Amino acid sequence: MIYSVKQLANLAGVSVRTLHHYDDIGLLKPLRRTRAGYRQYGREELLRLQQILFYRELDFQLSDIRDILDDPDFDLLDSLQFHRKEVLKRSDRLLTLLKTIDKTIDELTNKNEMLTDKELYEGFTQAQIDSYRQEVSDRWGEDKLLETEERLRKLSKEGWHDLKQKGDEITQLLADLMDLSPEHPTVQEAIGQYHRYLNNYYEVDKTRYLALGKMYVEDERFKAHYEKFREGLAEFMLKGIEGYCGEG
Numbered sequence: 001m002i003y004s005v006k007q008l009a010n011l012a013g014v015s016v017r018t019l020h021h022y023d024d025i026g027l028l029k030p031l032r033r034t035r036a037g038y039r040q041y042g043r044e045e046l047l048r049l050q051q052i053l054f055y056r057e058l059d060f061q062l063s064d065i066r067d068i069l070d071d072p073d074f075d076l077l078d079s080l081q082f083h084r085k086e087v088l089k090r091s092d093r094l095l096t097l098l099k100t101i102d103k104t105i106d107e108l109t110n111k112n113e114m115l116t117d118k119e120l121y122e123g124f125t126q127a128q129i130d131s132y133r134q135e136v137s138d139r140w141g142e143d144k145l146l147e148t149e150e151r152l153r154k155l156s157k158e159g160w161h162d163l164k165q166k167g168d169e170i171t172q173l174l175a176d177l178m179d180l181s182p183e184h185p186t187v188q189e190a191i192g193q194y195h196r197y198l199n200n201y202y203e204v205d206k207t208r209y210l211a212l213g214k215m216y217v218e219d220e221r222f223k224a225h226y227e228k229f230r231e232g233l234a235e236f237m238l239k240g241i242e243g244y245c246g247e248g
C-alpha cells in the first residue's frame with residue numbers, strides 16, 4: 001500500500017505540514033517522489049511514523065527521536081515493548097487522576113447535600129449530643145464513634161432519611177412478628193436484616209450484635225425506643241439475636 005502525504009496525514013492524525021517538516025529535518029523521508037515531486041510513503045515509513053508519534057507522546061525531542069530510530073542497533077520490537085510499558089505507567093497515573101477528579105466533582109456536587117452535625121443528631125440538645133458521643137466512645141472506643149460519624153456524613157440528606165426509614169421498617173417488621181417464636185426462620189431472617197442494617201453505621205460482628213441486643217434491654221433509653229413499636233419488643237429482639245448469634 002502506497003500513501004500520498006495527504007493520505008498518510010489523515011491516517012496518522014497529523015498535518016501535511018508536520019510530515020513536510022519531518023522530511024525536511026531527516027526524521028521521516030518518503031519512500032519516493034513522483035515525477036511531479038509528490039511524496040509517497042510505504043509500510044516502513046508508516047511504522048517509522050508510528051514510532052515517532054509514540055516517542056512524541058512520551059515527550060521526546062524530535063532530534064532525540066531521529067537519533068534513536070537511526071541507531072544501527074535500533075530494534076522495532078524492543079521499542080514497542082518500551083512504549084507499552086510507558087503507556088501502562090501513564091495509564092495508571094491517568095486512572096488515579098480520574099478517580100481524584102470524580103471524587104472532587106462528587107464532593108463539590110453534593111456539598112450542599114452533606115449532613116451537618118445538627119442534622120446528624122437531629123432532636124438532641126447539645127448537652128445530650130456530648131453525653132451520647134462520650135458514652136459511645138467509652139463503650140465502643142473513639143475510633144468506632146468517628147468511623148460511624150464519618151460514614152454518615154458521606155450520606156446525602158436523602159440517603160440519611162432513607163437509612164433511618166429502613167431501620168424503622170425492619171424494627172416494625174420485627175414487632176409484627178412477635179407472635180412467632182424468636183427462633184422461627186422468618187424472625188431469624190428479620191434479625192439478620194437488622195444485623196446487616198446496623199453495618200451501615202460501622203462493622204458489627206456477632207459478638208457486638210449480641211452486646212447491642214443486651215443493651216436494648218438493659219438501657220432504658222434503648223428499651224423505650226423499641227417499646228414504641230410494640231411492648232416487649234426489646235426482649236423479643238434480644239432472644240432473636242441470641243438465637244442468631246448461637247447463644248440461645
